[in-house]
Amino acid sequence: MSAPAEVRVGLMVLAGLALIVVGTIWMQGWRIGAEEREVVAWFREVGQLQGGNPVKLRGVPIGRVESLALDQRSAGVIIRMSISSEVVLPEDPVVILSPESLFGDWQAEIFPRSRYPFYSYAVSPSVEMLPGYSLPDVSRLTAVADRIAENLAVITDRIDIAFTDETAVNIRQAIDNIQEVTARLTGLVEAQGRTVEDLAAGLEMTTATLNEAAATAGRTFSRIESSIAQGELTRIVENVERVTLQLDSLSRSLGTVTGELGGAVGNADSAFSALNGILTELEAGEGTLGMLLQDTALYRELVTTNTLVQDLLEDFQRNPRKYINLRVF
Amino acid sequence: MFRAMNGVWGAPIAWVGRSALGTAGGFGQFGRFMARVGRSVADTRTWSAVVVVQMARIGVSSLPIALFIAAFTGIVLALQASYTFTGAVPLYFVGVLVGKTMLLELGPVLIGLALAGRVGANIAAELGTMRVTEQIDALETLAYDPLAYLVVPRIIAGVVMFPLVVAFADATGVVAGWITAINLLDLSTPEFVRGLRLFFLPFDVTYSMIKAGSFGLAVTAIGSFYGFTTRGGAEAVGRSTTQAVVVSSMLILVLDAFWAVTLL
Numbered sequence: 301m302s303a304p305a306e307v308r309v310g311l312m313v314l315a316g317l318a319l320i321v322v323g324t325i326w327m328q329g330w331r332i333g334a335e336e337r338e339v340v341a342w343f344r345e346v347g348q349l350q351g352g353n354p355v356k357l358r359g360v361p362i363g364r365v366e367s368l369a370l371d372q373r374s375a376g377v378i379i380r381m382s383i384s385s386e387v388v389l390p391e392d393p394v395v396i397l398s399p400e401s402l403f404g405d406w407q408a409e410i411f412p413r414s415r416y417p418f419y420s421y422a423v424s425p426s427v428e429m430l431p432g433y434s435l436p437d438v439s440r441l442t443a444v445a446d447r448i449a450e451n452l453a454v455i456t457d458r459i460d461i462a463f464t465d466e467t468a469v470n471i472r473q474a475i476d477n478i479q480e481v482t483a484r485l486t487g488l489v490e491a492q493g494r495t496v497e498d499l500a501a502g503l504e505m506t507t508a509t510l511n512e513a514a515a516t517a518g519r520t521f522s523r524i525e526s527s528i529a530q531g532e533l534t535r536i537v538e539n540v541e542r543v544t545l546q547l548d549s550l551s552r553s554l555g556t557v558t559g560e561l562g563g564a565v566g567n568a569d570s571a572f573s574a575l576n577g578i579l580t581e582l583e584a585g586e587g588t589l590g591m592l593l594q595d596t597a598l599y600r601e602l603v604t605t606n607t608l609v610q611d612l613l614e615d616f617q618r619n620p621r622k623y624i625n626l627r628v629f
Numbered sequence: 630m631f632r633a634m635n636g637v638w639g640a641p642i643a644w645v646g647r648s649a650l651g652t653a654g655g656f657g658q659f660g661r662f663m664a665r666v667g668r669s670v671a672d673t674r675t676w677s678a679v680v681v682v683q684m685a686r687i688g689v690s691s692l693p694i695a696l697f698i699a700a701f702t703g704i705v706l707a708l709q710a711s712y713t714f715t716g717a718v719p720l721y722f723v724g725v726l727v728g729k730t731m732l733l734e735l736g737p738v739l740i741g742l743a744l745a746g747r748v749g750a751n752i753a754a755e756l757g758t759m760r761v762t763e764q765i766d767a768l769e770t771l772a773y774d775p776l777a778y779l780v781v782p783r784i785i786a787g788v789v790m791f792p793l794v795v796a797f798a799d800a801t802g803v804v805a806g807w808i809t810a811i812n813l814l815d816l817s818t819p820e821f822v823r824g825l826r827l828f829f830l831p832f833d834v835t836y837s838m839i840k841a842g843s844f845g846l847a848v849t850a851i852g853s854f855y856g857f858t859t860r861g862g863a864e865a866v867g868r869s870t871t872q873a874v875v876v877s878s879m880l881i882l883v884l885d886a887f888w889a890v891t892l893l
Contacts, residue, residue: 305685309790312689316793319800320834327728327829352830401719405827 328352329364335385336363341395341408342424343377343432349397349406355381356409362387365408374425379432381408394421397434406437662854665776666784672777680782687748687783687849688790692797694747695740699798702735703727703805711814720816724824727806732833736799738885741844744791745877749852752783753873756856757866765857780853784846791845792838799837836892843884851877 339355346368355363363383371378379395390412396419400407410430413421421431436444527533581587585594592598616623669676710726756779759765768775803825810816855873859865 305689306681308689309681309684312692312790312793316796320796320838323796323800324831324834327826327834328831329826350828350830 329354329361336382337385338366339363339381339383339389339395339410339430340428341379341381341430341432342371342422342426343379343395343397343434344375344422345434346377346379347397347406347434347437348399348404349379349408349434353405354400354407355383356407357383357387357389359409362410371425376422376425378429379408393430394419395430395432397432399435399437402438658858659854662857663850666780666850666853669774669777669781672774672781675774675777676781676785679778680785683782683786684790686751687744687786687845688794691744691747691790691794694743695794695798696801698739698743699731699736699802700805702739703731703802703807704809706730706735706802707806707809708813711810711816720810720814721820721824721827723806723810723814723816724821725827726824727810728803728825728829729833731799731802731806732837734885736802737795737837737840737844738881740795740798741791741841741848741881742878744794744844745848745881746874748787749848749873749877750870752849752852753856753859753870754866756780756853757859757869758856760857760859761862761866775857780857783853784849787845787849788842789845791848792841795837795841796834836888839892840885840888843888844881847880847884848877851880 349365349368351365351367353365354361355365363381366380366382369378369380370376381395389410392413393410394413394416396409396411396416397406398409399405413431416433419433421433424431582590582593585591706727707723710723711720714720714722756765759779765775765779768778807818807821807825810821811818852873855869855876856866859869
């Protein structure tokens with residue numbers, strides 16, 4: 301046995317053991333010397349979560365899942381997580397398990413309950429355990445999609461059975477009929493709409509008129525009421541009585557005047573009769589005035605005289621010395 | 630009927646019978662051999678004096694070839710993973726594949742097969758030569774337990790050193806895949822490390838070590854058995870060496886499946 305062999309073996313053993321330990325720690329993402337604290341959460345189920353999966357807060361890795369264990373006292377799963385002791389958890393924290401990607405890697409994320417209040421979180425039996433909720437994994441979603449696909453296949457088969465060429469024609473006709481009915485209904489509705497609009501406008505106007513009449517009536521009634529209250533109506537009645545008496549007196553005066561007017565009419569009638577006699581005599585050419593009216597010779601003489609006077613005046617104006625010879629001495 | 634069989638089918642059937650009896654006899658011989666080895670483990674004074682030498686020969690001397698194999702395995706794994714995943718799976722899964730494959734399968738199995746050829750053949754040839762040259766008989770004459778002196782230290786060295794060699798090989802393969810991913814693929818260190826850590830479990834390391842230890846036991850025990858039971862001359866030594874390599878390689882693959890069934 302040579303010393304170099306022992307040294308080489310010893311070095312290899314130590315290096316190999318150190319490599320295994322440090323490599324395992326590094327692969328798990330542990331930080332040697334970092335202070336950590338334990339957080340426990342309670343779930344109804346945990347999907348595909350495994351030990352070593354990351355724990356995140358607001359998307360930042362803050363630790364890892366240490367262990368998963370069935371809760372023997374109740375139908376749940378207890379998850380223990382190690383997180384950095386420097387991390388401050390949000391108020392009313394909850395833990396949500398979700399796929400980190402589409403390839404089966406899961407994560408545990410810590411949120412305030414107010415972020416996703418609609419999830420049905422598992423109520424932990426102990427207050428020290430955070431409530432948890434596990435999102436459905438891809439396999440469950442696939443199962444639901446498979447069920448939906450089966451239902452669709454059944455519906456498709458039934459449609460295939462029910463949907464013949466004749467059915468298609470009938471449906472086409474039904475659609476046409478529906479379109480026609482719809483168009484008619486649209487027209488009817490529009491016409492009814494216009495009628496209702498007119499009616500509403502008339503009603504509105506009537507209402508306004510009624511309101512105005514009501515207001516007027518109200519004012520009138522209030523005035524009447526006020527008048528009755530203040531005695532104005534009595535005074536009006538008394539005034540009317542006085543006016544009636546005055547009218548009666550006036551009527552009697554008019555009767556008297558009418559009687560006197562009858563006498564005046566008789567006098568005028570006799571005056572007109574006398575005037576008529578004079579006019580008759582004038583027409584007959586009696587008396588001076590009648591002769592003047594009836595004899596045209598006088599008229600002609602007067603015209604001739606007038607013409608002579610005018611000639612005389614013109615001559616006088618042209619030859620005044622012919623007629624006037626004024627001498628002082 | 631037996632007459633007809635003797636005529637046409639006699640020879641093949643007789644060969645099958647002889648093979649079956651030989652195999653069963655071989656299992657029996659190996660069982661008895663391992664039982665004697667187990668008893669010899671108690672003779673610590675004999676084997677402890679030479680176990681470190683065997684550890685150096687089996688472990689330290691095997692390290693270069695193991696690291697060489699692991700480095701190229703890591704490179705090929707990264708490139709093939711990238712080729713397979715392109716356009717379908719995120720590239721950070723290269724880290725997943727390199728890490729998981731090296732730890733769980735290729736690290737232990739490839740190194741086990743490589744060491745089966747190197748260590749198993751060496752042990753079978755050495756012990757076979759000692760047997761045919763009657764050195765083992767001389768040890769028995771000198772009241773030495775040849776199993777405690779020759780076989781137990783080799784088996785202990787194999788069981789101890791194989792996991793260490795595989796651990797170095799695993800790390801080398803991962804680092805080689807990492808360097809390849811950074812330099813030849815469009816992958817950054819954080820992406821590769823993310824993939825590497827994504828599905829990692831401490832049990833992966835335990836599983837790799839258990840497999841490597843079992844492979845070390847198989848290779849050293851089979852090599853010792855064939856070398857120790859060599860009968861004849863130099864030709865028998867060669868035959869024993871070949872048988873040791875073949876059987877230990879087959880046993881490695883059987884154990885690989887056995888551990889996968891029982892532990893995963």
